[in-house]
Amino acid sequence: MTSVMHEDGPRGAAGMKRNGNASMRRLIAEGAKGPIGLVAALVVLIVVFSFLNPRFASIENLQNVLFQVSVPLILVVGATLVIQMGSIDLSVEGIMGAAGMAWILLSPNTRTMIDLGMWAWLIALGLGLSLGLMTGVIYAKLKVPSFVVSLGTWYVGLGIAILLYGNNSLPSLTSDALARWPTGLTLGLPHSFWLAAGVLLFGLLISNYTNLGRGLMAIGNNEPIARTSGMPVNVYKIGAFAIAGLLGGLAGILATMQLGSGSTDIGFGQLFVGIPAAVIGGTALGGGEGGMTRSALGVFLLIILNNGLVLAGVDPDYQSGVFGLILLIAIIAVAWPERGRLKVAK
Template sequence: MQSILSRSIKGPIGLIVSILVLIVIFSILNPRFGSIENLQNVLYQASVPLIVVVGATLVIQMGSIDLSVEGVMGASGMAWILLSPNTRHALDLGPWAWVIAIGLGLGLGLLSGLVHAKLKVPSFVVTLGTWYVGLGIAILLYGNGMLPSLTSEALARWPSRLSLGLPNSFWLAAVVILGGILASNYTGFGRGVLAVGNNETIARGGGMAVDRIKIAAFTVAGCLSGLAGILATMQLGSGSPDIGFGQLFTVIPAAVIAGTALGGGEGGVLRSILGVFLLIILNNGLVLAGVDPDFQSGVFGAILIVAIVAVAWPTRGALKVAK
């Protein structure tokens, strides 16, 4: 257990320093950045990518990648709102709306895992296809009728409502994070994911059910993307096939910045969480610093490159780089 703990805390020092530096800089540029209200806002903004990054990290640790996030979020989000109190019709399945919507995400993740593991199709190709399958489902559910918006004020306000001083959406993400850390560090499944990422051939030779591990990882990732789609829909208050837009380009860089090697076998959920916070704080700080929206993307990218170098440089000798 001590070795597991040491692996969990080893490496993020540069990332933590980068986050602290950003906090100091943005607090100087705008004192509002360090306020309690903005801290709550940062946690609220981070909730969706924090949920997604748990599943994405498991997949990346195997040396694979999941590009289906946005499509799965759109499909699950649309399914959920159409089965919850909304302006299009009176159908309300209550908790079953959550079960069905998350089940849809689980099914899409399972599809990706089966095709990748059993048919040996590269994960990049498979999940790109699943992305468009999910997007297609979302568009079909969206249809040409009235925009489905939540009519339940309790549901619409739940993500931003505070419990013990923190947004409910963050508490939901915290539960997912805890489950991800426990599964990754203290279960045979988590150890299997790392073993497959380190050397799939050796893992198979050692008797590991590699295909089963791959399918399980993609299924978990799809399930969590589905949950994230529901939460994002609640935050928006209405359904949209594009509810997951931009999440992929937050989650993947966050995991990589945090030391989850694209070649597999490195990193962990806890590190990826820090990566998400770095990117969310960076984006939030640029807005409060008054950076022109036309230049935010360029400034964000430049600072992101510096952050990647700062975090990766101390462990550059151990990084797996795809050439």
């Protein structure tokens, strides 16, 4: 009886907390090995595609790759935080559509002739944040599975985008400065990539140096222990979805700038880049494992693969099939050495 009371008391909880911290240190140490396989895969792709078409290794194409990688790199930061705690966020395309349409209608455009300046950014980002908060609250407080609630948020965001689009003419940017900003260069790199790199740094800081980042990993690794140790699990869950929503809004704005006009489906296809990139990077769908750097490398792998197939002259009718086959091989190649510890979502 004494032994049971001892384990259930504060000292027992402290012991579980120490075990959780030890597990966290082990996961971080093991995670450092993960990028080696991803870097090797990237090198192989670069060598192969450079051989197939020398244009692949040109400075112009490098800049093009960095331009293409910007939006999914922003999205994968939020996706990684959510997946690390054992959840999934399917709302990204809807949030991007809603935020992108809100931003362009409040910026210099051919329809409204309105220019709210930075307020357009704040309102659009606030919309993305609000949708993310809604997802997190319903998931954490009402215990609705993240798959279901985020799918609902996707359609809520899409509905907002369609309402904002209305039946009028397509809104296009009238500000050359805004339209050209994503492709402008600083130190030889596109502005859009610098923005994405800043977001990635933000994600790294949260993931590695804050209670939120460590808490999300602990929740994914063992939620009951996280709760027993006194961790504010629900707050962390809501926070992860809120950040993902905020970054989804930012990605929607950037994608709209890149396109130069508003579109309700501005985020089309992005969901199927962010989540596979995180998984390729070793972020287990069951939670508790992964990292921002590895997810970022996963994004680069997918974008380089797609870019290389185009330059290699693969027939567009076959590109999706070839891309899917190579993607499957890449996932197996990266995950196979870690198969003993990777979790699989049921």
